[in-house]
Amino acid sequence: MTVTSPKNLTTAELAQKTRRAAQQLAALSNGERNRALAGIAQALEEARADIEAANRADREIAKIEQIPAALYARLKLDGSKLTGAIAGLRDVARLADPIGQVQIQRRLDQGLVLRRLACPVGVLGVIFEARPDAVIQIAALAIKSGNGAILKGGREAVRSCKAIVQAIQAGLISSGIDPAAIQLLTSRAEIAELLRLERDVDLIIPRGSNAFVRYVQDNTRIPVLGHADGICHLYVDASADLDKAAGIALDSKCQYPAACNAIETLLVHRDLLPQGLAAVLTPLHRAQVALRGDAATIAALGDQFPIAPAQPEDWSTEYGELILAIRIVDDLEAAIAHINDYGSHHTDCIVTETAAAAEQFLAQVNSAGVYHNCSTRFADGFRYGFGAEVGISTQKLPPRGPVGLEGLVTYKYQLVGDGHVAASYGGEAAKPFLHEDF
């Protein structure tokens, strides 16, 4: 077994090898790609002891280096997590084939047929923090969608990632696939090089802190899938059912405050002062959420709850922890304007019993996710039923919102004729086009 050793290659050379391997991968049938995934699953099973040993070594060093507890928790890849990751890989194999679908099939003229076909993007550059099990998930999604991938994991997880990629490449070889399809970068300097490879890398997927995603966006001409900020809002309208509002606020803020789809700002209609707002704040306060309110909030409830004065920067801050900014608005329009001005166009929700208010909110809020009477925490590829989540995009253009396998797929136009030339369709004796879909 010869495993590709990236050590003697420049990042650019390595990317060229991945591009060539990806071209081969793109030509495989769904069955062949699924068999490759099965081969990888088996190779990972066989390499279990090596992977767990590598992960123990990573963790021992992490302990000595006293990395933050959250990072340490994500670094850990024990038997059950590895079992889960391998099961996840087999789940990806069962997803519908994302490539090859004919999206358009149109007769432009007799014997001149246009087809638009879904096809892989090419080579993915994926940069992520500690979590070594992400390598397995990303490799699975890449192979399922016929793409090559160049991975860069966190420094803390380097031994684990190496052991995993070695097993993945062994699995590819056992399926007759060029192991260069999935490659690992191990030094931080290679990130900057990767970001410059616009000829050979087609899509960058950064998974990390906001600052890191922003760094990536600012330092590459390669398209980036991902978002820097998740500043989500919950607006409680005058006609809200307060039980629903309180439950949704609690879930949206507290169910997993570090997630990008957790809310940072609560907007409340003035008519709900003070009792309505108090009903919403009570469970949040009990859940130890630190409250920061505007003057109207403090005036109404400053004696019932500890509410710090919100500063202007609070409206555009992603806390990622149990802090909530609260602002009182005069009406629905003011809530929509606040969200469009200060939000990050991720996911925003209205709680209301008035259908017209909900409709207006869903139509006018410019966010990837616009919700009515449910928690912002539903913004997630698995919850949406995509079977996988490649990332969440807050850009306006597609792909937008939670992105499943379709985010790793593009299309091409195939036109097949029999000597057809454009001159026949112009000038005085111009033939008309048929434009018949079939």
Add this chain to the structure above:
Amino acid sequence: MTVTSPKNLTTAELAQKTRRAAQQLAALSNGERNRALAGIAQALEEARADIEAANRADREIAKIEQIPAALYARLKLDGSKLTGAIAGLRDVARLADPIGQVQIQRRLDQGLVLRRLACPVGVLGVIFEARPDAVIQIAALAIKSGNGAILKGGREAVRSCKAIVQAIQAGLISSGIDPAAIQLLTSRAEIAELLRLERDVDLIIPRGSNAFVRYVQDNTRIPVLGHADGICHLYVDASADLDKAAGIALDSKCQYPAACNAIETLLVHRDLLPQGLAAVLTPLHRAQVALRGDAATIAALGDQFPIAPAQPEDWSTEYGELILAIRIVDDLEAAIAHINDYGSHHTDCIVTETAAAAEQFLAQVNSAGVYHNCSTRFADGFRYGFGAEVGISTQKLPPRGPVGLEGLVTYKYQLVGDGHVAASYGGEAAKPFLHEDF
């Protein structure tokens, strides 16, 4: 009638007004947007004399300033061209509604319904050269798709563009629509300002020279629809029908050499030397195409045709005129490798009678358009039957290739519940998701 005067506003203020107007436009039905287009068509008819007078003034100055003949030809907007542009506007009204379609409708759980809906992008920034009739086309496409647009035409056409936009705004007002939906920038300095307005402008569409498109791409974080280069190839395979090859080569090179979908390089299989290649070159030579060949081409046919030696930079040059680079390749794989290495991923064609060769070419060439036995000149939104062309994209990710109205449209996810929270679907008593499409 009050026409928006952008003179007293900064570009940023103007863009904010356009965003607000676009929000209103997005809420209109297809019928209302079509009525606005009819109102604009009528206003343009009524302003005919003003527009033609403004265009005459532009042309008089252009003559004095001795602008290039091609630019002058594009600047001219006489009665028949204006009639054509207004007819084109009415054609756009007849296109299918690009927004509002439900792309996904899925029950995540009882009472929790996810919908993905097509919606406008928001505000377009469109920068184009001389052609004043482009203003009418772009405004029509923007309004049809529910988007606002900020337009910047060439300095040569400033009077024509002003007269046209004034009529468009009058047409919007007559339909009860905020005229700020379509605005015109008139100074070159405003381009740089426009490119910085990432909060209020969602998509930049540059129409101009390669150098200009590259400048735009390098100077904005706003997504750009368009491509800098159109380096298209025709590969004549060993088994090509030479009549088809000669006809396709002639059309692809000569039908409109300045177009981005004209070919720059002819790749020819070695087995066709010398007679097969001569058959293809003869009509090109008669059509006054200047030939530049590699050593093998010159060795084979240098005595029959005037062939200058091709330099390495010829393989990556878009001539845009009657010049053709010719390279002899050993096999299909070499042709594919040349195209993927040197091309701009626009449109590339194989001429062959061998189905397997065609299949391999269509699968392995990484271009937006991959053609078999037909002219590259078909790469065009109208020829593809899109009814309109917003631009041609050579990026890997969608939208790719000729882009119709769908390039001005994105989508959003609407999730409607009844107090649903994410906590119910996690932990020990986790409810399962239904994920039922309906």
